[in-house]
Amino acid sequence: MISNFIFSLLLILAVWLFTRNVNRIARNIKMGKKLCINDQKSRRWRIMAWVAIGQSKMSTRPVSAILHIFVYVGFIVINIEMLEILIDGIFGTHRILSFLGAVYPVLISLFEILAVLVILACVIFLVRRNLIRLWRFRGNEMKAWPRTDANIILFTEILLMSSILVMNAADGLLQARGDVHYAAVGTFLVSDLMQSWFAGISDSALIQLERASWWFHIVGVLIFLNYIPYSKHFHIFLSFPNVFYSKLDPPGKMVNMPSITNEVKMMLDPAAGSMEEEGDIGQFGSKDATDLTWKHLMDAYTCTECGRCTSSCPASITGKKLSPRKVVMDVRDRIEEIGRNVRQSGPDSTDGKTLFDRITDEELWACTTCNACVQECPVNIDPLAMILELRRYQVMEQAAAPGEINATFSNIENNGAPWQFSNEDRLLWTAGRKKEEEVISKKK
Amino acid sequence: MDLREKIDVPVMADLAASGEKPEYLFWVGCAGAFDDRYKKVTRAFASILNHLGTNYAVLGTEETCTGDPARRAGNEMLFQMQAIQLIELFESYGIEKIITICPHCYNVFKNEYPDLGGHYRVISYVHFLEHALAEGRLKPDLNRFANVRITYHDPCYLARANDICEPPRNILNMLTGHLIEMERNRHFALCCGAGGGQMFKEAEKGDKEIYMERTEEALKTEPGVIATACPFCMVMLTDGIKYKNREEDVKNYDIAELIALALKK
Numbered sequence: 012m013i014s015n016f017i018f019s020l021l022l023i024l025a026v027w028l029f030t031r032n033v034n035r036i037a038r039n040i041k042m043g044k045k046l047c048i049n050d051q052k053s054r055r056w057r058i059m060a061w062v063a064i065g066q067s068k069m070s071t072r073p074v075s076a077i078l079h080i081f082v083y084v085g086f087i088v089i090n091i092e093m094l095e096i097l098i099d100g101i102f103g104t105h106r107i108l109s110f111l112g113a114v115y116p117v118l119i120s121l122f123e124i125l126a127v128l129v130i131l132a133c134v135i136f137l138v139r140r141n142l143i144r145l146w147r148f149r150g151n152e153m154k155a156w157p158r159t160d161a162n163i164i165l166f167t168e169i170l171l172m173s174s175i176l177v178m179n180a181a182d183g184l185l186q187a188r189g190d191v192h193y194a195a196v197g198t199f200l201v202s203d204l205m206q207s208w209f210a211g212i213s214d215s216a217l218i219q220l221e222r223a224s225w226w227f228h229i230v231g232v233l234i235f236l237n238y239i240p241y242s243k244h245f246h247i248f249l250s251f252p253n254v255f256y257s258k259l260d261p262p263g264k265m266v267n268m269p270s271i272t273n274e275v276k277m278m279l280d281p282a283a284g285s286m287e288e289e290g291d292i293g294q295f296g297s298k299d300a301t302d303l304t305w306k307h308l309m310d311a312y313t314c315t316e317c318g319r320c321t322s323s324c325p326a327s328i329t330g331k332k333l334s335p336r337k338v339v340m341d342v343r344d345r346i347e348e349i350g351r352n353v354r355q356s357g358p359d360s361t362d363g364k365t366l367f368d369r370i371t372d373e374e375l376w377a378c379t380t381c382n383a384c385v386q387e388c389p390v391n392i393d394p395l396a397m398i399l400e401l402r403r404y405q406v407m408e409q410a411a412a413p414g415e416i417n418a419t420f421s422n423i424e425n426n427g428a429p430w431q432f433s434n435e436d437r438l439l440w441t442a443g444r445k446k447e448e449e450v451i452s453k454k455k
Numbered sequence: 456m457d458l459r460e461k462i463d464v465p466v467m468a469d470l471a472a473s474g475e476k477p478e479y480l481f482w483v484g485c486a487g488a489f490d491d492r493y494k495k496v497t498r499a500f501a502s503i504l505n506h507l508g509t510n511y512a513v514l515g516t517e518e519t520c521t522g523d524p525a526r527r528a529g530n531e532m533l534f535q536m537q538a539i540q541l542i543e544l545f546e547s548y549g550i551e552k553i554i555t556i557c558p559h560c561y562n563v564f565k566n567e568y569p570d571l572g573g574h575y576r577v578i579s580y581v582h583f584l585e586h587a588l589a590e591g592r593l594k595p596d597l598n599r600f601a602n603v604r605i606t607y608h609d610p611c612y613l614a615r616a617n618d619i620c621e622p623p624r625n626i627l628n629m630l631t632g633h634l635i636e637m638e639r640n641r642h643f644a645l646c647c648g649a650g651g652g653q654m655f656k657e658a659e660k661g662d663k664e665i666y667m668e669r670t671e672e673a674l675k676t677e678p679g680v681i682a683t684a685c686p687f688c689m690v691m692l693t694d695g696i697k698y699k700n701r702e703e704d705v706k707n708y709d710i711a712e713l714i715a716l717a718l719k720k
Contacts, residue, residue, distance in 0.1 A: 071643065263616025264566035268531045272571060275535040296529065325646040325669075330662030377659040380527045380651030381611040386642050402529030415656035416528050423533060427519030428485040429655050438515045440487065440494040441501070443461040 018100035018229070025233035032240035033248075036312055039350040043305035048256050055255050058391075063254035068389040072319070075139075078132035082168065085129035086247065092122050092175070096229050106182075109196040116197025123179060123201035126172040133165045133172075140165075147318035150327075152337035157243065157316055164244050171231050178224035180205040181217050190214060193221075246315035250390045253313040256306055257391040262382045265399060268295070296403025299365045300346040303400055310392040311343035320384035320394055326377040333377035335384035335394035341369040342397055366401060375401055376413055464501050465512040467548050479511040479578075480550045482564070484557040485520055486686030492693060493686040499715035500556055500580055506718065507592055511554065517544060523563040528652035535571065538563075542573035552576045554583055556711065558612035558685045559650075565617070579613065581684055584714060585622040588629055595630065595717035604633040605713075606676040608669065608692060609644035610685035618642075623684050623710055630713055635676040645669050649687035670695025674705065681707045 061067050066083065069076035095108045109115045140148045140161060148161070179202035185193035187206070209217060239245050270292045297303050300311075320335040321327045327334045345366055352360045375398060384394045405411045412420070419429045427434050470477055481504060487497040504511055522537030545553075553575050555561040565577040587593040605627055613619040620641040627634045639645045648658065648665025658664060670692055673681045681696070683689045693707045708716075 261562075261566050261617055263562040263612055265526055267567070267570040268535075269570075271531050271535050272539075275532065275539055279536065279539060295531065323643070323645075325648055325665040326659070326661070328645070329648075329665050329668050331659045332661075333659070373659050376652075376656075377661075378651050379611070379646045379648060379653050379665070381646035382615040383611075383643075383646060386615050399527075399529065403531055404529075406529035407532060412528060412530070413656055416652055419528070419652065419655040420525060420530055420533055423520045423522070423525055423537065427537075428489060429520060429524050430485065430489055432485075432489045434516050434519065437483070437488045437518055438464070438466070438513075440483070440497045441462050441464045443498075 012103050015101060015103045021230065021233060022097070022100070025236055028237050029240070032237065035350065035354075036240055036245070039346050040305050040308045040312060042301045042346065042349065042353075043303050043308040044301075046304040046306055048306065051259055054259065055257070058257055058259075059251060059255045062257075062389070062391060063251045066389065068387075068391075071387070075136075075317075078135055081125070081128035081132040085125040085172070088125055089122050089129075089172075089175070091118070093232065096225070100229060105192065105194075106196055109194070113197070116199060119179065119197075120200035123176060123199055126175050127201055129172045130169050133169045137162065137165050147322040150318065150321055150334050150336065152334060152340055153316070153318070157340070160242050160244075161316070163238070164242060167231065167235050167238075171228060171235065174224045174228040174231065176202050176205060178221055178228065181209060181221035181224065184209055185214065185217055185221065188214060188217075190218070192218070243314065243316045246313050246390060249309060249313040253309050254391050256309065258393055258396075262385055265380075266396065268403075271295070294404070295407035296405070297397075297400035298367065298404050298408070300342050300349055302404070303342065303397060307342065307393075307397055307400070308346050310394075310397075311339050311346065313390050314339045314343060314392055315390070316340065317389070319387040319389065320392070323383040323387045325379055325381060325383065331373075331377040332371065333374040335398075338370060338374065338394050338397055339392060341366065345369060370401060372405065372411070372413075375405065376416070378402075462498060462502055462505065464505075466515040467512040468515070468517060470512050471548060476549055477510050477512040478552060479509060480545070480548075480553045481511045481513050482553050482555045482557075482560055483513055483518060484555065484560045484686065486690075487556055488518065490686055490690065493689055493709075496556065496686070496689070496709040496711055499709070500711040503584070503587075503593065503711060503715055503718070504554075507587060514544070521560050521563045523559045523567075524652050524655065526563070526567070527650070538568060538571050538573065542568060542571060545573065545575070550575065552578060554578045554580055556580045556686075556709075558610040558616070559687070562612045562616050579617075579619060579622075580711060581613065581619060581622040581626065584711065585625055588626060588714075593714065593718070595714050597630065597717070599717035600630045600680070600713060601632055603631055603679040604635055604677060605631045605680045605682050606635045606637055606673050606678040607640075607682045607684075608637070608647065608673060608688055609641055610683070610688050611644070611646050611650055613684060614644055615642050623682070626710055626714070627682060630717060635678060637672050637676055639672065645672065647685075647688040647691035649691050654687050654690070664695075666691035666695045667698065670699060674699060674701065678705060680713070681705060682710055682713060683707060684710050 066076070066080065069079055095106065098107045099105060108118070111118065139145050179199045182193055183199055183202055184206045186195045209220065212220065239247070274292065294302065300308065314336070316336060318336050324333065324335050352362050378395065378398045380395060382395060422429050422431050426432060465477065467477070467480065481501065483497055486493045488494070519541065520537050521541065522534035525537065526534035553564055555564065555577065558579070561577055561579045564575060568575070584593070607623055607627055609620060624634065637644070645668065646665060647669050673692065681692055683692055689707060689709060696702055696705050696707055
């Protein structure tokens with residue numbers, strides 16, 4: 012039949028486009044620096060099960076955690092119905108899974124309940140974003156596209172879920188009227204209540220409504236599938252690998268730079284240094300997105316812009332320009348930009364831009380390295396690691412630290428303390444206040 | 456114990472000269488040696504070590520910066536210079552166990568020095584004090600602060616960075632019946648604003664100082680004492696209390712000071 016053919020064609024087209032888009036993102040992520048993460052596999056699986064599948068870190072904000080669970084479980088479970096739709100679409104069958112007998116209406120009813128919960132959650136999410144306008148959805152980085160993106164996702168999910176309910180209501184009504192093409196398969200819990208809305212409609216119009224809803228749903232899903240790789244919604248795929256490849260060290264540990272160790276050893280004792288001629292030790296820190304590791308870039312693509320990081324960042328809370336979410340989004344947007352340039356003008360093309368065209372010193376130097384953003388992220392993104400890499404570039408390649416920080420560096424170098432105190436005074440604290448005051452007054 | 460009198464603190468080089476090797480290195484840290492307010496904390500903790508008869512020494516004039524602020528501000532070169540020199544110094548004294556009072560020093564020794572070949576048993580003073588109290592080796596006067604409302608500010612580099620949340624609370628719960636939690640606590644505590652090199656520079660432009668935000672949160676618990684466990688948090692919160700004109704009724708003490716104050720003379 013022609014409709015089966017069209018359906019199959021659409022399906023193949025959608026899957027092909029989606030694969031292309033995923034490959035694009037994979038290529039972009041691989042533009043990051045190499046990094047080998049293959050340790051502690053069983054611990055990684057446990058963390059993935061707990062944090063990504065179990066969404067444990069969401070629970071700190073219970074309202075959004077529960078609403079998100081509705082959408083998450085809805086998404087996964089309703090995929091079983093997608094299976095039925097795909098088989099029906101390809102082979103021209105109708106409700107193929109109804110061979111399950113009495114289980115079938117129970118299953119469909121479960122989907123319907125989930126669909127209602129998804130709609131409910133999405134409506135509340137829209138209200139929180141657009142009417143209540145929660146602070147964490149209002150940052151500077153959340154204007155324009157990110158704001159629209161969030162709303163598109165929520166509206167689409169409402170439409171997709173609604174079409175299932177309308178389709179089932181029409182189907183149920185046709186079953187009740189004994190239409191030959193709509194075999195009675197049992198009562199569906201939610202759409203049964205909606206049947207009265209369509210009671211006055213003729214059989215043929217009802218069939219059209221049922222078919223239109225079916226097509227609307229599946230075409231909508233296929234379009235949405237291809238929207239996701241352009242959207243923050245890509246977190247539904249990347250959350251799992253991203254959590255799997257989480258940093259397992261204590262959060263306080265900053266990543267070491269072995270490339271520097273040899274240099275430092277040579278500086279401290281030139282005789283002890285390795286005999287190797289000065290090899291290319293590369294650039295210190297990161298200037299552009301491609302200087303970051305692939306894990307930083309995967310972090311960036313995993314971000315769903317929820318803003319928990321920013322809403323817990325001491326700098327952001329007190330009105331500073333720094334927003335960890337913006338840093339992550341800047342990295343993602345920049346690697347997308349680099350990817351586009353590479354596709355258009357070849358792998359060696361440069362546009363003369365860097366991450367510093369997006370991220371200012373004012374943002375970079377406001378970070379207290381407190382790890383609040385890292386602690387908050389439900390998918391274990393590490394914005395602090397990105398900030399550190401950018402600071403390393405500014406300090407070691409550009410000598411562009413703020414003046415007071417440079418003074419701190421020279422104090423450490425010259426006096427062995429961040430302040431201008433003499434090492435000779437390091438034991439003054441033992442002297443007792445009286446004695447200490449004497450020593451200080453003598454010095455003056 | 457009188458915190459105004461001179462206290463005898465063994466110095467590593469002196470011990471080494473007489474062929475002795477102490478069990479612990481007590482790492483004082485920059486703030487511990489130079490910050491006027493925090494020096495009292497160093498004294499309090501050293502007097503507790505003496506009280507316990509702990510076999511320890513300090514490096515004294517041989518101590519230098521761990522490099523922590525340099526690393527966090529992006530100067531990896533300077534960090535590694537400091538770290539590698541210190542690791543050599545530690546090696547020359549055969550140091551195996553380090554007690555720290557500063558959470559930043561604790562973090563850098565425990566988590567970052569091993570990458571450069573420095574492997575030690577690093578003990579935060581909160582763990583050390585908790586054990587001494589639990590084992591009954593320290594017997595503070597439990598009535599001293601029993602009725603004082605105390606709130607505890609988690610240093611980022613103890614709580615979030617190293618998952619040390621309960622030891623300080625266990626200590627404080629021993630000292631007071633009124634330990635009141637701030638809204639944001641433990642892993643979700645708000646930073647005092649000093650970390651990552653911020654201690655040594657003016658904050659970027661914003662609506663508010665971070666330490667004021669945190670001080671206000673602490674004051675909401677109506678405390679008599681805001682307890683801290685980090686030199687930089689102490690500077691920040693002491694400033695906050697000052698700016699709020701609450702110096703008269705709210706005191707900022709380090710956990711070691713509270714114990715030292717409660718120790719029977």
